[in-house]
Amino acid sequence: MNHQTILDWSRSTKRLVVVSLDVVLALMAMWLAFTLRLDRLHWPEGIQWVVYALGPVLSVPIFIRFGLYRAIFRYTGMAALTATAKAVGIYTLWFLGTLLWMQWMQWEVIPRSVGILQPLIFLLLVGVSRSIARFWLAGLGNDARHADARLLIYGAGEAGAQTAAALGSTRTYSVLGFVDDDPAKAGRSINGVRVYGPSQIPNLVSQENITDILLAIPSASRERRNEILQTLQTLPVHVRTLPSMSDLASGRVTVQDIRELDIEDLLGREPIPPNPALLARNLTGKTVLVTGAGGSIGSELCRQIVLERPTCLLLLDHNEFGLYSVHAELQTLCSAMGLAVELVPLLGSVASHARVAGICSQYRPATVYHAAAYKHVPLVESNPAEGILNNVFGTLNMARAAMENGVGHFVLVSTDKAVRPTNVMGASKRIAEMILQALAASTVVQFCEKSAPSGVSNNTIFAMVRFGNVLGSSGSVVPLFRQQLAQGGPLTVTHPEVTRYFMTIPEAAQLVLQAGAMAHGGDVFVLEMGQPVKILDLAHRMVALSGMSVRDAHRPDGDIEIAITGLRPGEKLYEELLIGHNPEVTEHARIMKAREEFVVWAALEKRLEELKQASSSNDLELIKTFLQNLVQNYQPALIDVSN
Structure with missing residues (x-):
């Protein structure tokens, strides 16, 4: 019989076998104890049969009480052996006490030393049996x-x-x-x-x-x-x-x-611990709204926010499954950590001013983190009108709703692609930044829409936080490389020299929360991302640490090929974080404040109205013209107007 056959037995059968084994070992230990004490081979007589029966009668219930028959021999270690020793210790007291009582009752004399010898031998036999079973059943020899x-x-x-x-x-x-x-x-x-x-x-x-x-x-x-x-x-x-x-x-x-x-291992950089005071400043005891709550950054913002114990966390997303997933996860987190945070899932799009204004009016959030955006460069490049309506005018809708309802702080999650953009996504995020900069500089803001009041007093502190790629997000290169490795390759890199700044999602979310807490109005914060990483080097590193080799001209018998696919539309070789120069330091070592030019609201609003009309009518040529006029240093790839 091999060990696999035994492993296939039912649990009750295994327990019965182990109990039977312990009964045999208790009897064997008793026989050895008498034999050693009497210095001759022993055969029980008279009252000695009762003493023999005491071993199993006392030991099995005690072993059950200590859970020794719930243990799985293959996984037992010092903890199980310690429990066995304790159980045998209790058994020794009961067994020796029973023998002394029998002597006091003037029954046939039983050597008291048997009361010590038998438990010691029993402990040795049980311990050895468990160890042998562990090593044999685990198949360690094979x-x-x-x-x-x-x-x-x-x-x-x-x-x-x-x-x-x-x-x-x-x-x-x-x-x-x-x-x-x-x-x-x-x-x-x-x-x-x-x-x-x-x-x-x-x-x-x-x-x-x-x-x-x-x-x-x-x-x-x-x-x-x-x-x-x-x-x-x-x-x-x-x-x-x-x-x-x-x-x-x-x-x-x-x-x-x-x-x-870990993604952090691939990044090779030590994250800086967060400043607890900055994290809690705009969150603890307040109502907080996160847009794009089902996305990579939005969901991580929510995880970090609930730990700071807000009164209420509003989760806004137009993706039903993403919203359901993050809401369920946060419910579990709050329950596990005893956090009394009201979680409100809200389906809706930031492209609808009526929807976001209704949310702000009903719940009156003190702080808004605006993470909702279309951010995948090739997709937005292929769908520029939708990208602008969501990224630009979704931001304007949220900012306007915040002002109209007295939101204290509004923080935009931006991107390094907004700096001298070569794609629609980056240009749309730069315009979103410009909107908040212009609104922050105005004490009273007037909107063109007839339904809007003649003037809205601006008491909202607007801020933007700009950073590079986050490792592990949807569309990030690391999950893509892992998937390609699992499929046997090739790993796809767009260009041998393409370089990116990287940061982990939790670190980025923590820095966004801390940067927003330092805002005074119109601030453009830039996260210090460390040294940029060449994507080709990252691909080589992941192949090597997976125990494989790169297949190339120098090693044609390698395991994984790295394929150069060419830059995608709107993609840059290098990303930047600053438009201007000489950024200001802040109270956080990894957060800088940029000095960026912007257009005043009175002039910006008219150009935004023209851009909105072009986007609503999907006039791609006009969209490109307006983006070039609005965004400094925008150098677009050709937008496909054939659709």
Whole structure:
């Protein structure tokens, strides 16, 4: 009978077998105790039969009480052995007490030493039986030969040891060694698995045919992790990771915790911790509205906002599924963390002034984060009229509704593509910025629409936050590359020199919230994105850290090809964050304030009315002309007017 046959037994059958085994071990321990005490082979007589029966009668209920029959032998470790020792300890007290009572009752004399010897032998037999079952049922002897992955664990600390224990119960991974930076640990072993120094990794990979390296260093700094990844990048191994220490707070590592490298690892930059005072300034105890709440940035803004305990969070999106998903997720988050935040999902488009004005009138938000936008460059380039109606006039609708209803702070989520744009998306976002700059400079604003009042007093503080690409968002290059890697390639790069600024979604959302809290009116904040990343280098890095090689002219037998597809319409080689120069510093190390020129509202409004008419009639040639007249340094690609 092999171990897989036993694993296929029902749970009740397994428990019955284990209980029967413990009964046999209790009787065997009793026989050995009498034999050792009497110094001869023993056969029970008289009242001794009652003593033999005491073993199973007392031990089985106590073991049940301590949950020893709920444990799965393949996964048992020190915790289960400790519980077994405690159970046998309680059993010892009951068993020895019963023997003493029998002597007090002047029954046939039973040696009191049996009351000590039998529990000690019983504990030894139970512990050995559990250990043998664990190793045999886990099939550890066959893992190295049959495992799908031959693994090194980088990190011989608690997380690494727990990971090895979790992996020991699977046939997917065979743990062949630990690696640790601490020289004092090199040469030692953890549960029979040797610990090596980092310098030995290349030889181990070669000699032991290592296929995977798992980073089990959740407390290491981003800088240290990046240094390790640089050394592993040249090796033909797949590098994966465990979550951060905060994600492992439960103290138990499972196989499900193993995942692909964090986006932060690919970025190779240490995020700056947020300033709690700035985060809470416009959020705690207030009603907050997020437009585009179902999108990548909007949903992350919502996650960060609820943690600051607003009274009410309004979620506005025209995408029903996206709105449903983020609302359900936030409900779960609030319930798990005990957050008393009212969550209001609102279906609607920012392109409808009546809808957004009605929302602001009904709920009176104190702060608005306007993240709703069409942001995919090729799609907006192919649909310029819709892009402008949503990005430009959706922003104007929201800003106007905010002013009419006394919203205190209004923060626009902008983009680096608004700087000297070459595409409609970037130009539309720059006009959205200009609208808020013009409105911020006006104390009383008049609108052309007949339905609007003659003048609206402006007490709203407007601000814009401009940043580059966010890793992991819809349409981001990292999820695309991972999908292409899983399909065997090729990885598609538009141009060998295309370069982008990158930031993670959580970091971008935190900085947006903090920047908005520093606004005084008309501010254009720019997030410091670190050094720009060449997309081709990112592709090479992801291929290497997946344990594969790039197929090119120098290595025709490589695993993954990187294909250059050509720049898409409106796409730039390099992105910028500033139109002007000499940005101002702020109280946050990663947030700058730009000095940007704008058009006053009286002049801007007339040109916006003309742009709106051109967009409503889908006059693409006229749209292009108006964009060139409105946006400084706009250098458009040709808009396809054949549709």
